[in-house]
Amino acid sequence: MEDLRKEIERRRTFAIISHPDAGKTTLTEKLLLYGGAIRLAGSVKSRKSAKYAVSDWMEIEKQRGISVTSSVMQFNYDGYCINILDTPGHQDFSEDTYRTLMAADSAVMVVDAAKGVEDQTRKLFHVCSLRNIPIFTIVNKMDREARDPFELMDEIQNELGIKTYPMNWPIGSGKEFKGVYERHSQSIQVFSSEGTHGSTAVSSVKGSVDDQVFMDLLGAPLHEKLMEDIELLDIAGDEFDLAKVRTGQLSPVFFASALTNFGVEPFLKSFLELTSSPLPRMTAEGEEVDVFTEDFSAFVFKIQANMNPQHRDRIAFIRICSGKFKKGMEVFHYQGKNRIKLSQPQQFLAQDREMVEEAYAGDIIGVFDPGIYAIGDTLCPPSHKFRFEGIPTFAPEHFARVKPVDTIKRKQFVKGVTQVAQEGAIQVYKELHIGMEEIIVGVVGTLQMDVLEFRLKNEYGVDIKIDHLPYRFVRWIENEELNPDDLNITSDTRLVKDMRDRNILLFQNDWGISWALSHNKTLVLSDVGKVE
Ligand code: G4P
Numbered sequence: 177m178e179d180l181r182k183e184i185e186r187r188r189t190f191a192i193i194s195h196p197d198a199g200k201t202t203l204t205e206k207l208l209l210y211g212g213a214i215r216l217a218g219s220v221k222s223r224k225s226a227k228y229a230v231s232d233w234m235e236i237e238k239q240r241g242i243s244v245t246s247s248v249m250q251f252n253y254d255g256y257c258i259n260i261l262d263t264p265g266h267q268d269f270s271e272d273t274y275r276t277l278m279a280a281d282s283a284v285m286v287v288d289a290a291k292g293v294e295d296q297t298r299k300l301f302h303v304c305s306l307r308n309i310p311i312f313t314i315v316n317k318m319d320r321e322a323r324d325p326f327e328l329m330d331e332i333q334n335e336l337g338i339k340t341y342p343m344n345w346p347i348g349s350g351k352e353f354k355g356v357y358e359r360h361s362q363s364i365q366v367f368s369s370e371g372t373h374g375s376t377a378v379s380s381v382k383g384s385v386d387d388q389v390f391m392d393l394l395g396a397p398l399h400e401k402l403m404e405d406i407e408l409l410d411i412a413g414d415e416f417d418l419a420k421v422r423t424g425q426l427s428p429v430f431f432a433s434a435l436t437n438f439g440v441e442p443f444l445k446s447f448l449e450l451t452s453s454p455l456p457r458m459t460a461e462g463e464e465v466d467v468f469t470e471d472f473s474a475f476v477f478k479i480q481a482n483m484n485p486q487h488r489d490r491i492a493f494i495r496i497c498s499g500k501f502k503k504g505m506e507v508f509h510y511q512g513k514n515r516i517k518l519s520q521p522q523q524f525l526a527q528d529r530e531m532v533e534e535a536y537a538g539d540i541i542g543v544f545d546p547g548i549y550a551i552g553d554t555l556c557p558p559s560h561k562f563r564f565e566g567i568p569t570f571a572p573e574h575f576a577r578v579k580p581v582d583t584i585k586r587k588q589f590v591k592g593v594t595q596v597a598q599e600g601a602i603q604v605y606k607e608l609h610i611g612m613e614e615i616i617v618g619v620v621g622t623l624q625m626d627v628l629e630f631r632l633k634n635e636y637g638v639d640i641k642i643d644h645l646p647y648r649f650v651r652w653i654e655n656e657e658l659n660p661d662d663l664n665i666t667s668d669t670r671l672v673k674d675m676r677d678r679n680i681l682l683f684q685n686d687w688g689i690s691w692a693l694s695h696n697k698t699l700v701l702s703d704v705g706k707v708e
Contacts (some may be wrong), residue, residue: 180500180536181468185453187538189259189495191277193304194286195294199316202434203286204249204260210441211251211258248493248540256448259540263300272478272601275551277303278567279477279495279540282310282451285427286434289315289322289349293335301336308424310451311338314443315346319433322349326408329429339414339426343446344439345405346431348398356431356439357385357402359409360446364390364402367438421450454538457497459562465498467537471557472499472507475564476549479599480542481635490595492545494555497564501535510554510563518543518555551600571703572603572618575647575682576625579614581639592636593617596628597675603650605672605680616672616682618650647682649689654700664695 194200249260261280263273277283283304285297304311315328322328329340344356347364355366365382384390385406391399420426428450432439456464457475465473478493501518509516535541554563580589593615597604602625603618619625625642632638647670653660660671660679669692670682681701683689693699 180470183257183500183536184468184538186255187257187259187454187536188282188448188451189261189280189454189538189540190282190284190451191261191263191280192284192286193263193277193297193300195288195291195296198286198288198291198294198297199434200262200286203284203314203316203440204262206434206437206440207253207258207260207444208249208251209437210444211253248542250539253444254448257536257538258448259538261540273300274303274570275477275567275600277307279493280309281453281455281538282312284312284314284447286314286316287328287332289317289328289431290320292323292328292331298335301338305336305338305424309455310421311424311427312443312447312451313340313427313429314434315429315431316434318346318349318353318431319436319438320350322346325405325431329413332427332429338424339420340429341414341416341421341426342409342429342431344430344442345402345409347394347402352398353433353438354394354398356442357406358442359406365442366390366393367436418450422452454497458565460565461562462565463562465562465564467498469498470500471560472501472505472555473497473557473562473564474501474507474555475567476551476553476555477567479545479549479551481595481599490545490547491542492549492553493540493542496535496537496539496541498537499557500537501532501539501541503531503533506558507555508558508561509548510556510561511550512548512553515558516548550598569600569603570620571650572620573648574620574622574625575616575618575645575650577614577643577645578617578628578640581641585636585638588636589632589638589640592632592638593628596631602628604675605650605682606675607670607672616645616670618682645682646684648685649683649703651681651683651689651701651703653679653681654702655698658698663692663699665692 192200192204249262251258261276263276277300283300285301285304287293287297301311313332315322315325325342325346329342332338332340342359344358346356347354347366355364357364362385363382364385364387385403394402414426417426421428428446430439430443430446432443434440454467456467458464474494474496476492476494479490480493481490504517504519506515506517508514532541552564552567556562578593580586593602593604596602601619605616605618607614607616617625617628619628629640629642632640646668652674658679663671665671665681666688668684669688672680672682674680681692683692689701693701
């Protein structure tokens, strides 16, 4: 029992979020470097390397130089066991990103020091704040010309509505970025890269602010500027409050340069202390599930098929919420209403996978899915059956009519589309009185349409024709007794059904929604549903 608690308490499971190009991949790589999980930085993802194509499916990522899938990595550092959830940062991200955040206990937000808060950061931040999880900020690329740090703090506070507390403060920026002042210990850390260009861990000298060594090292102007900044911070800044950090009301901020490793290790150390161990999840009945019980429980947050084209496998990613997982153990699959053995459990490190013998609350593992799981499903002990509360689904904002170019390929088309929909990458709607040979697809980000096209061609041998539609909003009709044919709707509103035969309205604008509601007094519409 003691061991179980210790194992769980040393776990830290977090997601890294950023706008594309802010440095998420570089930072992840450097964290792995410090964790000893890789020896030389540059091995996680080399866009120029031919070895990069783990599967055909990732070809699309290679072509576009972006990360479409979100992956999970585990490594040990300083007694902690760390699970990093990588979220796709591209502009047209999907629901996958949202769901990945559901599996994390905290988030690290990477901001480009020259650009500040960008679009994608804003969206992802919004999802994190819905769950009140701790959010840590890294102001990255301090080795380049950066904006004034005070101005950046203001922008984060104003744009994202979260208070900030700089844990450290940069000494210079660009070529002059010498190191950081650590506020808690009131000490200075000056970095030295020794010409390795960030491929190995960086060394540093640490000491008191008024040490003559540092005055000499920094030079009078930088040192004076730093002393002024510190004074201003202490007078004008927010107080540090761990309770507020833990509930996502105050974001600790770190200045760093992931590329040169400056500030990466101080961040990691401080982050691991401040962030929480695995947080409890709620059941559908609103009860908290004790993380430290012996009983294993987990939920499925992501399904990914054909990760390995040789095996054509389908993997369900589960977040363990309580207890301990042992290979071959029997669990109860709540939604399938039966006992199952979890087979071929795997963990992931960068591009490698390995079998796991045991895992604990906080960990993410992939299990072989013979087509029985859906996103949001619960695995619980056979002796104590319950289900976790559902994962929110986010309303698609882009719609298209999709059909196979060659009608003979209809069967493969239906199979492929159903698979991609089950993974949660797209939503599929049927038009009334038309079968599955022609469907309407809804996606959160338009890139998912490209992913659908690419996967159908590569995995199912089907070329598709995509006709974009002008709809922007989808609403579920909540009142089941309502006969949709009796509805009074405008001609540019379309009535469709989802895969579970629920009635849905597609609208082109807000005005259409208001019109439908005011002309159908009993109509009840909902926007985000839950997967259960
Ligand atoms: P992302 O995953 O958030 O999209 O960003 P990624 O780490 O891929 O970084 C985007 C670009 O920014 C990369 O350059 C990377 O080397 C650079 N970068 C990341 N962190 C820092 C930093 O601290 N300082 C500086 N100066 N640059 C940084 P690239 O030329 O687009 O790609 P690559 O050819 O270097 O891989």
